[in-house]
Amino acid sequence: MEARHGPSRERSEPKGQGRRVTGWFADGLLVPAIALAALGWVVPRLLARIWPEGVLALLALAFAAAVAMTGVAMGFFLLLYLWQGVPLADLAAAGWGPLLRQLARLGLISALLWAPLLLLSVMGLPRRWRTRTW
DSSP states (O other): OOOOOOSOOSOOOOTTSSOOHHHHHHHTSHHHHHHHHHHHHHHHHHHHHHSOOSHHHHHHHHHHHHHHHHHHHHHHHHHHHHHTTOOHHHHTTTOHHHHHHHHHHHHHHTHHHHHHHHHHHHHTGGGGOSSOOO
């Protein structure tokens, strides 16, 4: 007669408990995300200092800020690759075109982090207008 085995009585750690908040910093996910989101707020504010006021100018500023943030994010991801020890020669082994496409893809994906704050920042700019009204 075979003995029936029940569930193991060994104590196991609950799922999700092994990873602490400090692991997010060590893996390099939280700090870059916060930095990109903060830049999404700051870049339109900086551009607004030199940008003319007006509705069409506001739309152009939003577009310019989005393009600038995509470029900043591309540079940010390139720096993250280099910081992790990947040589630039290895990144560009297939050519500069594929590298730039990959960085542009990452920059556009990162818009999930910075675009909402960029839009909120742009929407708040008309309150600071001095010569035009909304």
